[in-house]
Every structure is written in C-alpha cells, then in structure tokens.
Amino acid sequence: MSTPTILVVDDEPQIRRVMRTTLSSNGYTVIEARSGEEALEAIRNERPELVLLDVNMPGISGLETCREIRNQSDVAIIMLTVRNSEHDKVLALDAGADDYVVKPFGMEELLARIRAALRRTSSAEPVAPFISEDLEIDFERRKLLVHGNPVRLTPKEFDLLRHLVANQGKPLEHRRLLQAVWGPDYGDETEYLRVFINQLRKKIEPDPAHPKYIHTDPWVGYRFEPDAPASGKPKKK
C-alpha cells in the first residue's frame, strides 16, 4: 500500500513547514496549498487522501473551501482553527469536515485524528446490502441509491450508516458509535454525531424531520430501523 498523501492548506508558511517536516517523518506524502483556490486545484490534480484545512485564510475562507471540496470529492477533511466554540465546530462539521482540531495542538493528537480520519471500516466483517422500496445500500461497493438515484456519501457518513445498518434495530450509544466510526480516541464528541446523523437523514430520509430509517433514542443514541410501511411507528424490539 502506498503512503497516504496529505494536503496541508494554510496561509502561514511556518505552519506548512512544521506540517511538512512532521507528517513526512510519520510516513505521509505532504503537498501544500496556500489558499482555498490552490487547495481545490491540488485536490483535482493530486487526489490526496486527506486535507488539513485552516479555517482562517485570506481569499475564500476555510469553511467555503471545505464546502467546495465536498462538492467535488469524498476526501477526508480535518479543519484547523483557532476558535474553540461549539458553534464553530458545528459550522466546520456542517461544511463537510470529518473532524476539527483547535490550534495550538499537540502533534500526537493531530496524528491520531489523521489516522482516525483515514481509517476505513470496510475491512471489517461484510454487511449485507440493505434494500427497501426507496433505499438501496450496497456496502461492498460503497453505493447508495435513493429512489433509484445514486447519492454520494462521504467516507465517514458511509461508515456511520454501515455501522447503524449492521446493528439494525439495536439502539447504539453515542460513545460506541463514535469509537466504531472515528476511532478509539473519540467518545465525547456528540456534536459530531448530531451533525453527521443530520446529514445522513438529509440524504436518505424522505422527510428528514420525521425520520423513517434513522431514529433518535433519547439519552441513549441512534437506531437504524425501517418503519413498518402501514403503522408509520417505529417497532420496538
């Protein structure tokens, strides 16, 4: 397996220097971009596996860049920012980032998050395809059809859906979901789940406000269970 390529997007030359040195010592191939525009071009041309994206940049902002990247690619995105409020985290995740690291950060933490973002659960035991009247999910080929139309999921969204479907009907605790999808270092980042579940619902639910596939079990977590077509109510197991 070739070394994963990481695109570092930051307008600060010193930060790019540190990242280049440290990440390459950890076996990653590093490419750099100084702005959102350069990042989009690099993603098209060099197809990195992961993007480290600074939120605070002149020209098009980090969040805007993130949305643009999501429009054209499933690449894993970790946003780097100096702001540490819940609101800013949600903004970043909503823009399509897989994760979020606050500056200044320790390199070990960043490396752990990079590993988590690059982790794919596809190597785990296979999950049977899920097929209903309006939804078709093929986990082997990572394909999703809603009403027969292909819909694109980011790798993290796909992994989350896969984990939910694999445990159909069982309520899954936040911590368990986070650790299964993001990795063992995670567990308290419930806002990640909130944002990602919302995005999944937007993509697969006919009416995201009244979900018929992904249900919230208050105080526990989330549960994947198709509603019975007639009753319209979730079945309890």
Next chain:
Amino acid sequence: MLVLNCPVSTKLPTLLVRYAVALAAVLIITYFYVHTHRFNVTTIAFTYLLAILGVSTVWGLSVSVFMSLAATLTYNYFFLPPIGTLTIADPQNWVALFTFLATSILASDLSSRARNQAAEANRRRHEVERLYKFSQRLLSAGNPIELLNAIPRQIVETFEVGAAAIFLLEKQKIYRSGMNLPQLDADFLKAVVAREEMQIDHEHSLCFAPLRLGTKILGSLGISGPVLSRESLEAMGTLIAVAIERAYATEMVGKTEAAREGERLKSALLDAITHDFRTPLTSMKASVTSLLSPAKLLDDGQKSELLHIIDEECDRLNRLVGEAAEMARLEAGEVKLQIEPVRVDELISGALDVCKGVLGTRPIHVELQNPELHVRADFVRAQEVLVHLIQNAHLYSLPDHPITISAEEKDDFVQFSVADRGPGISDAEQGLIFDKFYRGADQRYRVQGTGMGLPIAKAIVEAHGGTIAVVSQMGHGSVFSFGLPIMKGTTEHK
C-alpha cells in the same frame, strides 16, 4: 378710514423740514396765482391737489394732511370770493372748498397707503432675507457648544441689533454676544421661559422670545437694540430651537456611531490578536510535541528544521508582544516625545544604517535637495518610522528594484517619501493598511510581518502633528510619505 402713522424711523428735525417744504409749496403756488390773475379757481385747486399728491407719495399722510389744510385756508382766503377774507359768500363755493379738502385728504391717504404698503413689503422682504441668512449660519455651525456660543453673535451680526443673549433651560446657562448687559438679565430670560410668551419693550428697546420647538420650550432669547417684529422674533426662536436640537441630534448620532465603530474595532482587534498570537504558538507547539514524540521518527535534518522554526517563531512572538505593547502605549498617549531639532539628512542616514543588514545589495536612491533642512521631532521615533517604511518597501518588492527616499519642504512640514517598485496596493487596501493587524491580502503568503508596523508609524507621525499616507498604483509600486513639522532658521543644531 384714515391711518395716521408716520414711519418710526423718521427723526423729528427731518419731519419739521418736511412740513416747512410742504408749507412753502402751498405759498409758492398761492403767490404765483395771486400775481398772475389769469386762471380760474378750478385750475388753481387742481394745482394744489397735484402738489399735495406729490408730497403724500413721498412723505406720507401726516405731511400731506397738514398741506391740505394749509392749501384749503389759502385757497379760501386768496381765491374764493369774497377774496381777502376767510368767509365765503356763494354757498356753491362752500361745496367747492369742502370737495377740495376732502379730495386732497382722500387722495393723500390713498397714495400714502400705497407707499406704506410698499414700505411694509420691503421691510418684510428684508426681514425674511435676514432670517434666511440667519438660518444658513445656524445650520453651518458644528457641534452644539460651538453653535450655542455662536448664536448670540450671529443674531447681532445678522439683525444689526445691539446685543443678544440666549438662555438654555436644560443647561441653565446663558450665552451672550458680548459683555453682560444688565437689561438682558438672567432673571428676565428665565421669566420668559416660565411665561412661555414673547415680550417686547419698546421703551427700552428690548425683546424677549421663547425658543420654541413645537410645544417644547428649550430656552429663551433676549435682544437689545432696535425692536424686531413679533414675526421675526417668533421665527428666530423657532430657528434657534431647531438648530440646537439638530446639533444635539447630530452629536448623538456621531457618538453612537463612534461607539459602534469602537466596538467593531475592539472585536476585530481581539480576533486579530487571537489569530496573530496563536499562529506562532501553533507552529511552536506542533514542533515541540513532534520533537518530544516517543516514536523517534525524526531524522537529524528534520529535528534541526523544527528547532529552527521554534527559534524563529519565538522571535516573532517576542516582536508581536513588543509591538502590541508599543501600540498600546502610543494609543494611550503614554509615549513622551523627546522633541529636538533634527537634521533631515542625519535622520535618513541613521535609518539606512539600521536597515543596512536587511537591505543587502539593494540599490537605494536618496533625493535630498536641501540637506540643511531641520525638523522638530523625536529622533529615535522618527527614525523608527523611516526604518519601518524602508523595511516595508524592501519586503514587498523584488531584491534588485531600487528604493527611493526623498525629503522636501512643503508648507510647514518636511515631507518624507519612501518609494518602491513593488506590486502596488489596491485602492480598497490603501484604506486598511494603517489599521492594526492588517496585512496585504496577497502578501501574507510571502512576507512575515506582524501587521502592526504601519499603525505604529502612523501613531508616531500623528503624535508629531503630521500625517502619513500612501499613493500606489497596481503593478507600478507604492509611495509612502509622511510629514514632520519643519524647523525654520536652524542650521547649527544636531
């Protein structure tokens, strides 16, 4: 109806002369007809009438009525039979005499009315003109305090009165045109506010009027000198009230605006500080944690690279802290300038000495027509400004492009300029670069600055009473220039 009024402004001696002239006219006509004997009485009556009309048109009713009576007497005495007596034989002649008197007085009255109306219209026009001029002056005044101090003087100038005072209820303060006149006493002014009505004292030539805006009374106005009409006073009161309200409202808007702007700047500043201070910290933290990592993946070259970054970022942080502190001191006005006569050529060569290490082999042109020029400045601070502009020019332009430094006399200042042939600064950015923490959008990739150099330079120049500005053309370069106050007639100082 007869209106017997004479213009107030006509003085008594003038009036006497007029009566005398009117009497003389009657006597001349009488004398002429008495000695010619060739005209009938009707012609004579018409001649009197003509003279009376003429007088009444020019001098008004009182003179012409007097003239009519005199003409009636002479007409009766000299021309109506029996001649030489004031008695009248023929009853027809009584009718003629009274008709003459009535006609002359009525005609006088009509022409005098027309004349008064014209005069009145003229006076009103004049008043309106003065009120207009007054309103223009009031609206051009600046802040409320300036306005309040200026109003009494403007009343005196515009309405040609002796003295004026206004009393402002809210501040309980009186503003006067000149010295304190006892007639325009504070108690009178306050009494007008309490009564809420105008008071005109013809005897002492005093007028008082409330400053009224709708139903609200802001204060009062007192004028001594020629008495003004009620309409004028009322209009003045309202105009002044409007002007005062307007000035306060404008000031309020300005304050709110400034407060809002201040808040915006503060939050932008905090944002900038967060970003600018955390950026070097981020590089340092990432480098250090990487070096401390137990995994030992770094080779010697990588370790050295990270250590260099830490070293550079420490310096950068130190510079940032220093500049932020300096900026804060300058803004708080805590920096005392050591003003002394400074030779312009020494200032420039001093700054170039400081920059020597940075500039390397870059060509530098110094254009100085008069090396004897002196400025009044704090040598160290002024040099700091020049050093910063030179370093800036160096950072933002290619190494072989020359930098031109010049100084020339301009009014009361010596204008220093530092010109580069860099990429130039867009119009939008020219307004921002003197703001704290702002860095040229495209330049942030290449140049390491703290974004505080230009604001500091600006603060220093302004502390000297000068200004700093930039002129730039995209693709052709930028010229930063600033003025320091010139020192005239000094050649022997340092």
